[in-house]
Amino acid sequence: MRVTEHATPFPSEPTPEVRLQRAPLVKVLxxxxFPQLASMAGGEVERAFARAMASEFPLAQKGQSFNVVVTQQGVTQEPAQGNILQLxxxxxxxxxxLTPGALSIETTTYPGRQKFCEHFLRALERFAELAAPPYFERVGVRYVNRISDPAILQDLDKLVRPEVLGSATIPLPEGFNLSHCLSxxxxxxxxxGLQAKWGKLPPNVQLDVAxxxxxxxxxxxxxxxxxxGKLDPSTSKQTLxxxxxxxxxxxxxxxxxKFLDAFGRV
Known part of the structure; x- marks a missing residue:
């Protein structure tokens, strides 16, 4: 098995992109x-933002925002202060x-890094014009890959590095199976920083409300x-x-x- 040429997940030079025809991405966010903004008091910013984005995002829904709470009993949601606007x-x-403390975008049809960032930057520019945030406290990009095809799962040890497989390939006798393993x-x-989660899940198990x-x-x-940190909104493009x-x-x-080949490298 020939693995990728990377000796480290954090190389000194950017990795050239390889386009995959059947990328296993199920969601990108x-x-x-940002901090609580005086400019957002009263709801004018939300209404103006919805109008500004209406040509791209014509469907709107408002509701109560929630905090995700993780306990030993599982993942729950609790009401938070402020409303949520979804376009x-x-x-x-x-x-x-858009919530009182964050603006996010998500898609299930990832068009590639450049176009994805362009979509979000257009929304960020409109928001910054209306709300004038002095800084951002956190900027994040999240990629969720999922493999559920039984034929591909069968060859997982050929598609993923041993360091990432973990206990997913422990040999088991007949009658035994590994229901889940997570890292x-x-x-x-x-x-x-970067938070990386991976592992095998059984059917109908939800790790994340998203x-x-x-x-x-x-x-x-x-x-x-x-x-x-206190991130300058004007540097959002480079940061993303x-x-x-x-x-x-x-x-x-x-x-x-072999992973790249299996998912149709171009």
Missing amino acids: AQVR RTIDESWVLT DNAFNWQGG LPAVNTPNWLLDLDSFSI NNLAGRAYDFFRWAVTE
Whole structure:
């Protein structure tokens, strides 16, 4: 098995992108968080933002915002202060979400790094014009990959590096099976980091409220690349591109050349 040429998930030079015809991405998200803004009191910013984005996101929905709470009993949601505004494309494959402390975008039809960042930057520019945030507290980009095809799962040990497989390939006798195995890894450096989760899940198990469960066994690779601190909104374009690139570096380290072939490298 010939693995990717990367000796580290954090190379000194950016990894050239390889386009995949059948990429296993099920969701891609980007988010900026900001402090409570006086400009957003009263709801005028939300209404103006919805009008400004209406040509791309004509469907709107308002509701109560929630905090996600993780306890020993599982993942729950609790009401938070403030409302949430969701704007959607007609086919609902793209969603913009504005809360009192964050603006995010998510899609299930990832068009590539450049176009994805362009979509979000247009929304960020409109928001910055209306709300004038003095800084962002966090900028993040998250890529969720899921493999559920039984034929591909059968060859997982040929598609993913041994360091990432973990216990997923432990040999078991007849009558035994591994229902799930998960790894949660946090890599940090000054000003940011990357959280990488991967592992095998049984059917109908939901780890994240943002990621619906599926009714078949599956393997996930979930990468959240982020910057933190008082981030200048004017540098958002470079920050987003750098974060997306960092996540892609890790992805290309984690998978093998056979993975790229299996998902239709172009």
